[in-house]
Amino acid sequence: MSKRISLADEQRFRYLQSKTRRHFLKQCTTGLGALALGGMMGCQRSPGLEASGQKVESLLRQVPHFAPKAKRIIYLHMAGAPSQLELFDYKPELAKLDGKDCPQSLLEGKKFAFIQGIPKMLGPQAVFRPRGESGMMVSDNLPHFSTIVDDVTLIKTMHTDEFNHAPAQLLLQTGSPRLGRPSMGSWVTYGLGSENEDLPGFMVLVSGGNTPDAGKSVWGSGFLPSVYQGVQCRSEGDPVLYVTNPSGMDGSLRKQTIDAINRINEKEYQEFGDPETLTRISQYEMAYRMQTSVPEVMDIKDEPAYIHEMYGTEPGKTSFANNCLLARRLIEKGVRFVQLFDWGWDMHGVAERESLDKGLTIKCKPVDQAMTALVKDLKQRGLLDETLVVWGGEFGRTPMQENRGGREWPYKGRDHHTEAFPIWMAGGGVKGGFTLGETDEIGYYGIKDKVHVHDLQASILHLMGMDHEKFTYFAQGRDFRLTDVSGKVVHKLFA
Amino acid sequence: MEQSSDIIIFFGRFHPLFLHLPIGFLALGFLMEFMSRREKFSYLKPAIGFVLGLGALSALLTAILGLMLAQAGDYGEELLFIHQWSGILLVLFAFGTWWLYGQKEKKASLKINRAYLGSFSLMMVFLAVAGHYGGSLTHGANYLTQYLPNGIKQLAGMPVEEKGPKLIENLDEAVxxxxxxxxxxxxxxxxxxxxxxxxxxxxxxxxxxxxxxxxxxxxxxxxxxxxxxxxxxxxxxxxxxxxxxxxxxxxxxxxxxxxxxxxxxxxxxxxxxxxxxxxxxxxxxxxxxxxDPNANKSAVEILLAEGTTAPDQEKLRAYAEKGISVKALSNDSNWLQVTLYKKDSVDQVLEKLAVDFPEQITWLDAKDTPLTDAGLAAVGKMKNLTRLRVEKTRISDAGLAHLARLEYLESLNLYGTEVSDAGLEHLAGLPNLRRLYAWETGISKEAVAEFIATGGKVDINLGYEVNVIDSLNVEVKPVAVNN
Structure with missing residues (x-):
């Protein structure tokens, strides 16, 4: 049997066959002159291009600015913005104001997404209790979380600049409310590389029925080489679309195909020097390795029953719980940044599903169990020390009841609020049982230790061993960084 | 009243801007006066009057602005007094010199010439005095000498300042x-x-x-x-x-x-x-x-901050070529972190690493590899090891004995190994051990309790019991109630 000749070789063979000396002389008259001129004028491929388009292997050797506290991150983003007043920010004074008109002073100069005219104040729709040795106040919506408060740092005084979901999510995840910047996960994998050659360094899992309002840009790579963008995995069907071989194609044929494509791409790169070609080559190689590595890591059926019970997972379904378990499995394999988005926290009170007294409680139940299981499971495996877990939404919610359309709604809901919202973190070098910041009596403004979104980003990069002011990428004529032109590392968070 | 004083201070703040004009003009005039005495530069002579005129007028403007700035009252009276009056005298002498220059040009006489030169020199003295005290007002009196090398300060008989903050010797007695x-x-x-x-x-x-x-x-x-x-x-x-x-x-x-x-x-x-x-x-x-700047730091933090000797770059490169992950912990130190994978022949690699980088390796991750007790013997020679991950490997109780002298070992992950209570005993002497992960091992709760009772400051994790709470059955009241 004759040896199978690859597409690339065949194409080259035919090409050479068709070329004669006459062709060369005819076609190359201007080409030779231009080549000579280019050489004389010192036109060579700019050296910077290669540096930014490194192959995956070389990414394994990137080193942080200073000794890191955390090596990996799991970011649990609750898209829609959970209400701090029903979860973490205990405000007995607000209960006394329940049903009263909101004072004008809180409304002046403010923009709200839906509130019109003068809304009524809305007391907390949950019972709070002090939990753990630290006595952190947590609502009964989070009974599981209440058992790990002593491993957690809670920031009550986050604040942001954007009061609509998409720009606020972009600001939180990319440092800018507009499209086009690399996400936090892209920055981190660009800076530190991957610890596993067979899996992408930045993986994304989505639950709750919808992708976040800002779309896939919240895990995009912006102007960084696209090898650093988040790779979304599904927990139902093929984890990554088309990761399995089509019927009739075996692994070796697939390998040959990819080799052929890569050889063509390498020629392309030699000719044009576009770093995106290198990205493409390494993506093909990665995709081939992922054919075995991804199904293996994404198959949670081999987990023991007690782990499923702990997380509340059901194999084969799409759920936040499944994603939490997958996050742990990915982190165990050395994935640098795992980003979870869970949709459906936008409790405006226009339907029962969006109500604070019913919808939120139902929404919390599986999430509370799974996020707590994740922290405990990471801890018992000794991974929590090296893994930073971050949980939170893109903004907070108003202490006023939403009155969309100027009317009263039968359900209790709150509007978007930028001035104060909570985020909790665990592991990866942050304190345990620690609360940073205080809000005023109704949870409207932070009054002590305010933390801006850029401060959070600066602090997360700091934990990963990176100086957010030095960690830049040259694009569009200037250096860019995750924290734009501000951001201050909040040292109080660190153990 | 408020308005007018604001506008005065507004103009006054232009003083620091304008003051460089008279300094430049008058110093230039002085230079020209002496240069022009040489044949080569005699062409400068006719211009001196013009320069002096500019100097005198700009000095007057500066002085007026200065008096306005003084209204702000931000400055100490003593220095201000010297600065103010030397400045005013400077203006007078500048005009005087300018006038004398004119007289000298009209009819040359020895007397006028002498007066001119005397006035010029005095003016330069006042320029220096006013300039110096102005600088002291703005930047502080020790601005110039602050970074004078200590040796020269000593020679000049000036007080020598200690570098960095002084440490307090007896904290309780400190005022x-x-x-x-x-x-x-x-x-x-x-x-x-x-x-x-x-x-x-x-x-x-x-x-x-x-x-x-x-x-x-x-x-x-x-x-x-x-x-x-x-x-x-x-x-x-x-x-x-x-x-x-x-x-x-x-x-x-x-x-x-x-x-x-x-x-x-x-x-x-x-x-x-x-x-x-x-x-x-x-x-x-x-x-x-x-x-003590290190008071709140652990021995491990102090060790890591102190640093270590530089590893042999040649050897590092050799490991990289073989595909073994030996990386710097950070760009600002010589510490190394090593991550080994299933594919590596772990025991042999560790033996080589213990010879090549016995002092530099501080984080070692050999989880889920075919590591055995033989490899742990090599690990025991990495004396500055602070984090060790050997979970899900084939190590045994006997292997842990090799770790007994790792005095900086802070975190040890044994989860999913065969080690038991007997192995735990080998770890009793580790002074800096703070975190020990022993889930799914043979280590028992009783042994852990005993281990901690004997004075270990270590936090030992044996895993969590599964405890699912039904949050929907927790009673939720409409208004917050404190427990």
């Missing part, structure tokens, strides 16, 4: 104001609020001055830091006009702010000792660092 608060103000506040310069009519260099406060009254309220003007301004947004220290100047650290707040909250005493004031845990830990 809070003199030894802690005053030094903070000295480095962060006094460059603008001192004997010679009093921005906002505030001086902070003495106890009396602090108590007196500034143009807006007292700067602190003894016993209440949050209501104290000084503390309020420290906490303002750094871009706010009233933020202190102003944007661009070195800022106070969180610890320094904490100490200032503590001192004010404790009644802002000037003579009390540290032991006489109440200090909560947070303040206490900051206070400890004043006596």
């Amino acid at each position: 809070v104001y003199t030894d802690i608060i005053h030094p903070i103000m000295e480095i962060r506040c006094n460059s603008c609020h001192n004997a010679s310069k009093k921005k906002g009519d505030l001086q902070m260099h003495t106890r009396e001055a602090l108590l007196k406060g500034g143009e807006n009254g007292p700067i602190f309220l003894a016993g209440n830091a949050t209501e104290s003007e000084m503390i309020k301004r420290i906490h303002l947004d750094p871009n706010h006009d009233d933020h202190m220290p102003p944007k661009g100047k070195s800022q106070l650290t969180d610890e320094q702010v904490l100490l200032l707040e503590w001192w004010i909250n404790e009644g802002a005493p000037f003579d009390k000792k540290v032991a006489e004031l109440k200090a909560d845990q947070e303040v206490q830990s900051v206070l400890l660092t004043l006596a």
Whole structure:
């Protein structure tokens, strides 16, 4: 049997066959002159291009600015913005104001997404209790979380600049409310590389029925080489679309195909020097390795029953719980940044599903169990020390009841609020049982230790061993960084 | 009244801008006068009058602006007096010199020539004096000499300052104001609020001055830091006009702010000792660092901060070529972190690593590999190892004996191995062990309890019991109720 000749070789063979000396002389008259001129004028491929388009292997050797506290991150983003007043920010004074008109002073100069005219104040729709040795106040919506408060740092005084979901999510995840910047996960994998050659360094899992309002840009790579963008995995069907071989194609044929494509791409790169070609080559190689590595890591059926019970997972379904378990499995394999988005926290009170007294409680139940299981499971495996877990939404919610359309709604809901919202973190070098910041009596403004979104980003990069002011990428004529032109590392968070 | 004084100060602030004109013009005139005496430069002579004229007029303008700036009252009287009068004399002599130049050109006489040169020289003296004291007013009296090498300072008989903050020897006996608060103000506040310069009519260099406060009254309220003007301004947004220290100047650290707040909250005493004031845990830990910067750091943190010798780059490259992950822990140190994978022949690699980098390897991750006790013997030679991950490997109790001399080992992950209570005993002597992961091993709860009872400061994790709570059955009331 004759040896199978690859597409690339065949194409080259035919090409050479068709070329004669006459062709060369005819076609190359201007080409030779231009080549000579280019050489004389010192036109060579700019050296910077290669540096930014490194192959995956070389990414394994990137080193942080200073000794890191955390090596990996799991970011649990609750898209829609959970209400701090029903979860973490205990405000007995607000209960006394329940049903009263909101004072004008809180409304002046403010923009709200839906509130019109003068809304009524809305007391907390949950019972709070002090939990753990630290006595952190947590609502009964989070009974599981209440058992790990002593491993957690809670920031009550986050604040942001954007009061609509998409720009606020972009600001939180990319440092800018507009499209086009690399996400936090892209920055981190660009800076530190991957610890596993067979899996992408930045993986994304989505639950709750919808992708976040800002779309896939919240895990995009912006102007960084696209090898650093988040790779979304599904927990139902093929984890990554088309990761399995089509019927009739075996692994070796697939390998040959990819080799052929890569050889063509390498020629392309030699000719044009576009770093995106290198990205493409390494993506093909990665995709081939992922054919075995991804199904293996994404198959949670081999987990023991007690782990499923702990997380509340059901194999084969799409759920936040499944994603939490997958996050742990990915982190165990050395994935640098795992980003979870869970949709459906936008409790405006226009339907029962969006109500604070019913919808939120139902929404919390599986999430509370799974996020707590994740922290405990990471801890018992000794991974929590090296893994930073971050949980939170893109903004907070108003202490006023939403009155969309100027009317009263039968359900209790709150509007978007930028001035104060909570985020909790665990592991990866942050304190345990620690609360940073205080809000005023109704949870409207932070009054002590305010933390801006850029401060959070600066602090997360700091934990990963990176100086957010030095960690830049040259694009569009200037250096860019995750924290734009501000951001201050909040040292109080660190153990 | 308020309006007019504002506009005066507005113009006054152009003083620092204009003052460089007369300095330049008059110094140029002086240079031209002497250069023009040589044949080669004699063509300069006719221009001297013009330069002197410019110098005198700009000196007059500068002096007027200076008097306006003095209205702000931000400056110490003593230095200001010298600066002001030497400046005024400078203006008079500048005009005098200019006038004499004109006389000299009209009819040359020895007398006029002498007067001219005398006036010119005196003018230059006043220029130097006014310039120097002006600089002292703006930048502080020791601005010029601050970074003079200590050796020269000694020769000149000037006081030699210690580099860096002075450590307190006996913390309890230290006087809070003199030894802690005053030094903070000295480095962060006094460059603008001192004997010679009093921005906002505030001086902070003495106890009396602090108590007196500034143009807006007292700067602190003894016993209440949050209501104290000084503390309020420290906490303002750094871009706010009233933020202190102003944007661009070195800022106070969180610890320094904490100490200032503590001192004010404790009644802002000037003579009390540290032991006489109440200090909560947070303040206490900051206070400890004043006596020993490493007070709150663990032995491991101190070790890592101290650093180690540089690893052999040639050998590092050899490992990289073989595809073994030996990486720098960070760009600013020589520490190494090693991650081994299933594919590596772990025991042999570790033996080589222990020979090549016995001091540099501080993090070692050999999880889920075919590592055995033989490999652990090599690990035991990496004397600065602080984190060791050997979970899900084939190590046994006997292997743990090799780790007994790793005095900086802080975190050890044994989860999913065969080790048992017998192995735990080998770890009893590790002085810095703080975290031990022993889930799914043979180590029992009883052995852990005993291990901790014998004085180990270690946190041992044996895993969690599954405990699912049904949150929907927890009663939720419409209004918050405290338990």
